[in-house]
Amino acid sequence: MRNVKILGFATFIEGGRHKALWTIVAFSVLLTLGNIVFTTMFSWDLGKVAIEFGLSAISFSGLLLIFFLGLKIMADDLERGRIYMILSRPVSISEYMVGKFLGLALILLFATVILGISAAISMSFVLAEYPGFVPPGFSWQIYLMALTCQWLGLLVVLAICFFWFSFSSHSFVALIFSACSYLLGQNMETLRYVIEKNPQAGFLTGQEWLVRLVSWIFPNLSLFDKKTVAAYGLAFSWFEFSLIVVYGCSYIGLLLFFSVLLFKRKELAA
Amino acid sequence: MMISSLLCNDLCKSFGKKRTKKQVLKDLSFSVAKEEVFGFLGPNGAGKSTTIKIILGFLRPDSGSIEVSGIGAGLGEYRHLIGYLPELPFFYNHLTALETLMMSGKLSGMKQKEVKDSAAHLLERLTLSHATGQKVGGFSKGMKQRLGLANALIHDPPILILDEPMSGLDPLGRYQVKQLIRDLKAEGKTVFFSSHILSDIEELCDRIAIIHTGELLYSGSVVDFVAENQNLEDNFIDIIRQKDEACCVDA
Secondary structure: OHHHHHHHHHHHHHHHOOHHHHHHHHHHHHHHHOHHHHHOOOOOOHHHHHHHHHHHHHHHHHHHHHHHHHHHHHHHHHHOOOHHHHHOOOOOHHHHHHHHHHHHHHHHHHHHHHHHHHHHHHHHHHHHHOHHHOOOOOOHHHHHHHHHHHHHHHHHHHHHHHHHHOOOOOHHHHHHHHHHHHHHHHHHHHHHHHHHHOOOOHHHOOOHHHHHHHHHHOOOHHHHOOHHHHHHOOOOOHHHHHHHHHHHHHHHHHHHHHHHHHHHHOOOOO | OOOEEEEEEEEEEEEOOHHHOEEEEEEEEEEEEOOOEEEEEOOOOOOHHHHHHHHOOOOOOOEEEEEEOOEEOOOOOOHHHEEEEOOOOOOOOOOEHHHHHHHHHHHOOOOHHHHHHHHHHHHHHOOOHHHOOOEHHHOOHHHHHHHHHHHHHOOOOOEEEEEOOOOOOOHHHHHHHHHHHHHHHHOOOEEEEEOOOHHHHHHHOOEEEEEEOOEEEEEEEHHHHOOOOOOHHHHHHHHHHHHHHHHHHHO
16 A cells, blocks of 8 residues: 555656646636636526536546546656666556556546636636526535536546556557547447437447447446536435445446556566 | 576567567576676677566566576565666656655655665765756756666665666766676675676676577676687677577578
8 A cells, every 4th residue: 555655646746747737727727717708608598508618628628637648647657668667666566557546536636626616716706797597406515516526537537548558559549449438438328328219220220239238338427427417406416426436436446457457467568 | 506696597588479479588597696796798689678677577488487586586576675777767757856766765665764865875876966856857868877776776675687777878977887886796786787888897797698689698707708818899799790600500
């Protein structure tokens, strides 16, 4: 556990001082604050637009951080032989992987908190300016729960990246596979619904079993997307929230487990 | 009887699959005695770095065995006994020199206070004191090489494996590293290092091993290898040529 902490902290410091982090965070803060201007271009549902826009900006910047900062740190470790510095010491592959994951998870948490605050500022400005458009059931508690779900969703995407990274020959391949898995995970629920309910769903008609099989393999990332719930002020119980947390944590644990197994088989000849 | 710090027995390693398979190590065996400076020589692509990576567990041999201080690879942990300097040391660019050494020391099981003292001492010894708080990304190649050495020495290991420790260093830096290797020998450390600079090997090593295309051509003392009125470089070139000619005849 000591090695995990040391590696997690070093990854957090390395990522935290990286220009890419601050560029993405600055861009996203501007984007979320631009919410104020953007929202006023709409003539109805201003509150809903403000909340959805704020949470979307956070999600977008989180993905940028994973794909451009997280994968870069991992790729540099392997492709530039930085991993030798670590694994020439009594550090196991599992400690290395979990430490790296926790360090990057902390960076994502840090970015989510900053962006969550900037989004909340812009949202509260819009909601105060246009009280008539405040969604009836809106609460900051649900906003925070939605934000937590979003962070957890980002962690699942990060774990997917680790999984592909653990056996890909090149980081670019891992990036492509991770992006594809993200798109699949994000849209799988909708696809499954369409295939099951629509008898004219093109070449996938009658392939419900295939879609169901794929949906069991890939994570259902739409579960973590609670933008609509927060924007419309829909009911979001603690029970449902806890189930999502358990689902997310289990999926992350499973992906990290397989990543470690696969990484152990990898030969480290940079 | 010689007490071995490092023992490699019949190491074989190949890369690639069926048609593209290339054997890079062929039954490589040698041993490094305790407290000696051992030079590992060979032309580019001879298999020196591959051997080092197998010793450290980054690569798995196809066959053969390794023992470090009597601990067999896969049978126990021996990495805490080794200080390793890669051929091209890369660090986390945004960590400072001190943070880098702190991380490495702690990963080797040292306590905060111990690492701090050891880091300060090593940074001074390798004339990097002025760069303690500087981010490694801004270091020159020579500074990175010296930081790599400090990194290898941070936990005071009994065995040092240095892959091309003099590469990229200016004459002053090379002198400094040579002096450091001499000091390490005086302190009773075992130093195993690969180099292309044969004059350095001749100057520093007690024994050497020469490999070419993955095969061991010589293993023994430098004195025995260098015949009278000849130097290491001439003999090294001769032995490599003989091997190449033998290969041509076989082909």
